[in-house]
Each structure stands twice: as C-alpha cells, then as structure tokens.
Amino acid sequence: MAAARHSTLDFMLGATADCNAVLKALQPVFQEQGMTETVHNWEDHGYLATYIKKNGSFANLRVHPHGLVLVDLQSYNDHAKGREETDQLLNKVEERMKEVFHGNLKRVKRLPAILRGGVIDRYWPTADGRLVEYDIDEVVYDEDSPFQNIKILHSKQFGNILILSGDVNLAESDLAYTRAIMGSGKEDYTGKEVLILGGGDGGILYEIVKLNPKMVTMVEIDQMVIDGCKKHMRKTCGDVLDNLKGECYEVLIEDCIPVLKRYAKEGRMFDYVINDLTAVPISTSPEEDSTWEFLRLILDLSMKVLKQDGKYFTQGNCINLTDALTLYEEQLNRLYCPVEFSKEIVCVPSYMELWVFYTIWKKQTEV
Amino acid sequence: MAAARHSTLDFMLGATADCNAVLKALQPVFQEQGMTETVHNWEDHGYLATYIKKNGSFANLRVHPHGLVLVDLQSYNDHAKGREETDQLLNKVEERMKEVFHGNLKRVKRLPAILRGGVIDRYWPTADGRLVEYDIDEVVYDEDSPFQNIKILHSKQFGNILILSGDVNLAESDLAYTRAIMGSGKEDYTGKEVLILGGGDGGILYEIVKLNPKMVTMVEIDQMVIDGCKKHMRKTCGDVLDNLKGECYEVLIEDCIPVLKRYAKEGRMFDYVINDLTAVPISTSPEEDSTWEFLRLILDLSMKVLKQDGKYFTQGNCINLTDALTLYEEQLNRLYCPVEFSKEIVCVPSYMELWVFYTIWKKQTEV
Known part of the structure; x- marks a missing residue:
C-alpha cells in the first residue's frame, strides 16, 4: 500500500x-x-x-x-x-x-x-506523550495473542524492538534496562532464589542465570511473547528461552496472581522478586481505576513471598510522569507490611526518555 | 504569538x-x-x-x-x-x-x-534525520554570536540543553558524552598535559580538572558559548568556566588552528588531545567539500602535538550515518603519520540516537 x-x-x-x-x-x-x-x-x-x-x-x-x-x-x-x-x-x-x-x-x-499509512510504522510516542520517530526498517513479527498485540520491529540502531500493544517494551540495545531492574550490578545472585514476574523477553532470566543463582522461577502469562522473543530477540535472551526448564531455572506460562497466592500459602520464600509486568498506569485517579488495586495486590503478594532481608525490583515510569510516580509511591505506604524504597533514574537507549526504577524492601524492625 | x-x-x-x-x-x-x-x-x-x-x-x-x-x-x-x-x-x-x-x-x-509556530520549539531532529519532540518548556538563552546561533533550552528530563545552530550539542543529563570523549574512565589523567579543542560547554574541562592533571589547555573560539554555559549549564561545567584560568587549567578564546600551529612549531606536546569541535560532516562527497580537508588538518596538527604514546579522543557521529563514519575513518589513513583507532558506541541521553566515539593513537614502530 x-x-x-x-x-x-x-x-x-x-x-x-x-x-x-x-x-x-x-x-x-x-x-x-x-x-x-x-x-x-x-x-x-x-x-x-x-x-x-x-x-x-x-x-x-x-x-x-x-x-x-x-x-x-x-x-x-x-x-x-x-x-x-x-x-x-x-x-x-x-x-x-x-x-x-x-x-x-x-x-x-x-x-x-x-x-503516513506505510506498512512500517516508525512512530511510537514516548510514555510522556511526545512524538518520536524510530529508524525502523522491517516488521519482524506482528501477531495478536489472547492478551495483547505483539510486534517485534527492527531498528537500525537499537536492533529488534519488542512492542506490546503499542508500548515500546525493550530493544536488543537495552541491557541498561535489564541491569537496572536487577539492581544495577550491586547484588550478589549467587546461590539465591529469584522470582521474575512477567519478563517474557527473557532478558532478566538470561542475565541472572549467568550469575549462578540457586533457582530462578519466571512466571509469564503469554506464551506468544516468549515464542516471538526466543526467535527474534536473541541478543536479549540468548538461548535461555529455548527450553522452559534449565539447570537453575524454570519458566511457568501462567497468570502470576494465582502462582503468588500458591507460593504465599505454601510459605515459599525468595531472596529477590523482580516485577517486570507493566509500567505504572498513567491514570491520576486511582479511586476510579482498579489498576492501582491490581498493582497493590501484586505488591502485597510479592512481599508475602519475599524473605525479610530480600529485595523487590521493579520499573516505575518515565521520569516526567511525576503524578503517576507519586501515586505509585503512595501505594507503597498501603501494603500489609511497612516497606522502604529507593529509586534510580536510568537512560534506556530505545525509550528516548529517562526511566525510573524502584528497589523496595521490608522495613527492618529495630532490635 | x-x-x-x-x-x-x-x-x-x-x-x-x-x-x-x-x-x-x-x-x-x-x-x-x-x-x-x-x-x-x-x-x-x-x-x-x-x-x-x-x-x-x-x-x-x-x-x-x-x-x-x-x-x-x-x-x-x-x-x-x-x-x-x-x-x-x-x-x-x-x-x-x-x-x-x-x-x-x-x-x-x-x-x-x-x-507549529510556538515561542518554544520542541522539535530538534536527530543527526540521522528523524523527527523527535523534546519536553522543552523554556527558552533559557537565545543569541547569535559571530560564529553561530546559540540556544540553551530547558528540558524537563534532560535539564538545560545547548543547541548550536540547530544541532543538539549537550544537555546537563549527558555526563555519558563527557565520559566517553575522555576515554570512558579507562585513562589516568593524574599529572598529564591535556589539550581540549572546542568544549565550550565546559563539561570535559570540569571533569578532567577533578582528576589532578598537570595542565589542561582548552581552546574555544566562541566566548558567547562559554558565557551562556557558565550561567545556564552549571550541572555540566560546575564553576570551572567562572575564571578562564585556574591552578591547573587555562582557557584560550581563540581559533584552534593557529594555536595548534604555534604549539607544533614550539614543540609543545600533550598526553591527551580531545577534539570536541563538531560532528563528522554529513557530506558524502569529500572531494567537493573542504570540511574533510579541515578535519584532516585538525587531525594532522593534533598528531603533531601528541606525544608518541598519547591518545586523541573525539566524537564521531550517529551510528546510523555509516557513510560519514567510513569517510572519517578513511581520513585517518591519510595523515602524515600512521595511526590506529578504536571506536565505542555510547547512548547519550538527550541525543535520542546512539553515538560513535573514537580513540586514535600513533602506530608504534616495532622494535
């Protein structure tokens, strides 16, 4: 056309x-x-x-x-x-x-x-609503799963880019994202139990498996994301998605909510929980939006399976969306247990905007 | 309006x-x-x-x-x-x-x-010609010097951005640029003689002065760039531009060509020469364009004042402009002395495209 x-x-x-x-x-x-x-x-x-x-x-x-x-x-x-x-x-x-x-x-x-109207769509606005053009030259993958539209587009400079329902998720250039959501190189994963929520591009799993963890469990709802990424995002996931089970890892194709509930009931605990599900919703009226409740449910369940000295990592949002970030931080005050947090601002190459990442941990009771 | x-x-x-x-x-x-x-x-x-x-x-x-x-x-x-x-x-x-x-x-x-037609212009295309919108909310400085138009615009996420004749030069967020053009943290500047060509934003000077060099000489042609940056780019230059002379540095407001010729004649030598002048010209017909000759003149003169084991750092261009990069590398084969080079790809936050940096050194004669 x-x-x-x-x-x-x-x-x-x-x-x-x-x-x-x-x-x-x-x-x-x-x-x-x-x-x-x-x-x-x-x-x-x-x-x-x-x-x-x-x-x-x-x-x-x-x-x-x-x-x-x-x-x-x-x-x-x-x-x-x-x-x-x-x-x-x-x-x-x-x-x-x-x-x-x-x-x-x-x-x-x-x-x-x-x-306008080309086979290849080069315009993928930023989270803060700015118009940006990507150097996209090929549609590598474009399918609708039961959960979302999955596109993998090739950028000359960023490599293949995973775009889920119109949101730029991760490009092969974006090791900075994966590093940030793993704690920016300051953590020792050796011999640790790790839970990844989402993460279907395989980036986090691939990087942690290199670090001799005891066991990494990844819970991704969408098999088609995994299928697309294992074929077209190999700079990100290497060969880690070729099998859903490895020596020190396992991928469950499931909704993470029932899995978290099951683990909480069983008393299974993790050193690290990494939430790679979705960005903070942009809505500024959480009362009207169950997304915040959903986010809080995930957080609460995650805290239940997190060891007392464990750490929870997640992405926040674009640094310019200050209202959404503030609302997210307010949710952290409403969990079943008191938590503390720190944040870091990271430049993820394909995002074309600065991104906020959170580290959250259980407040230690004073002795 | x-x-x-x-x-x-x-x-x-x-x-x-x-x-x-x-x-x-x-x-x-x-x-x-x-x-x-x-x-x-x-x-x-x-x-x-x-x-x-x-x-x-x-x-x-x-x-x-x-x-x-x-x-x-x-x-x-x-x-x-x-x-x-x-x-x-x-x-x-x-x-x-x-x-x-x-x-x-x-x-x-x-x-x-x-x-379109607003007081604040938010659109500053990338070097590879893509349309990108910046989150600019204020015109901080806008003056014509005898050499160029100098704009400093405020971005919510990147801080103040220096734009010279329409080209995004550096934002306060862009320490990654300064680090890259200084050799990405792999060099020891202690006790060294350093020459900076251009660099009017003061970023390189500010970072090197922290590292106990013997003497840093910076040659910038445009006093107005320095005046604008010392007032509005303080996250980049700190207080280093407040005086043109410090304990271990000196800023000359001069065209760098005659300065280089003078130094070459005097036999003055440097451990590091950092060329922060301009990006590689985009022209693909160097025969018709004296810009390449100008670039080669700078390179030749720089090699003349570079110690045998010294290093020359410079920015290249956007990674997508492969023709311009190839032409630049061809120039390196045409200098008065044989040189070798390496390059690094760096994500500079405000550029919204990946950028190539070069390290060039004199080929060591085999013993």
Missing part, C-alpha cells in the same frame, strides 16, 4: 503579516506546478489556500494574520522522483519567502516529513 | 476503500461542528474534503482509493477548551470510522499533535 508523505514548512514573520502579500508571493510557486487553487478568506483569521495537483498530491497554505505561515504538502511516497519534486517545491516556497520577507522573517522550520 | 496545533488521525482500511462511503460517513461529523465543506474529486486518486470553521480552524479529509484515509486538523493552541474540542472531534471521527468500517479497519493511528 502506497504511504503518504506529509511535509511541513513553517514561517514566523516578525511583525503582523500582510496576508494578501504572502498569498500573492506564493501563488505563482504552486501554480507553476500546475496546481489548482481554492482560497478561503476568513477576514479576521487570515487565509487558507488549497492547491491540488492532478497526480493526487495537494498543498495547504495557511496564513495567519499574526504572522504565522504554515505550508503542508501531502504526496505519495512511492518513488524517489516524487519525493524530490516535493522537496524542490518546498525549497522554492522557502526561497520565495526569504526573497519577499527577507528582513521580517524570524524563523523558518521544516520538519522531517512524516510517513 | 498563538501557535497552531496540528493533529493527525490515520486509518488503513483492509480492502480497497469505497471513497464515497468514507466521505458520506464522516461528512456529518464535521458538519455538526458548523464546518463548511469543499470537496475535490480526482476520479482516479480519490477525494480531498476541506472543512472550514468560523474560528479559524480547518480540517482535511483525504481519502485514497487504496484504502488510506488521512484526517488533518489545524487549530489554535491558545486555550484548553479549543484543544478539548479538537480532541473530541477526532474522537468522533474515530468512533464513526469504527462503526462504519468495523471489520475492515486494519490500523488506526493518532500521533501526538504537533505544535
């Missing part, structure tokens, strides 16, 4: 614009391309001129009386020649504006063109 | 679209808003419908016969109510499309809205 290429070019004039002068200056540039013009005049809000070309491309010229001039151009992205023509048209518009408004041009801004 | 808010909403239909059916389905949604319609019918390229509202906002509905439906909406960003109205209109369009084309809707994509 042919994608559309959307180009923008913006001008900020220093003083109030003579809308008519802008229109007059640029009309010939579009008309030279054989584009047909339609003009709407708001009187009090300036002009919108639309230019239509026979080949299916079109341009908008929006002139605001306060001096903002916005040019949009939509064309097909299917051949290099078309892209060149688009760029040449924008160059001509820019030249003409500089000629005519030379001294009065405060800023010119041309953004990289946006590809 | 009121910025414009540009929202997009894209639909990919599974099969060839009945363009007329899309138009018919969405017309009422726009008309309910009191928007006036103009329709262009290409026959072979589908429809463009333009909807104009009295308050100066407008929408485009572009229906492609191959099943791509693109909605654009431009409105003022000046008040929350207007933004809500825009979002509600897009919600209605999305609901209506889902209602009518339920089974045939392959993908729906709504990008974060783009702010």
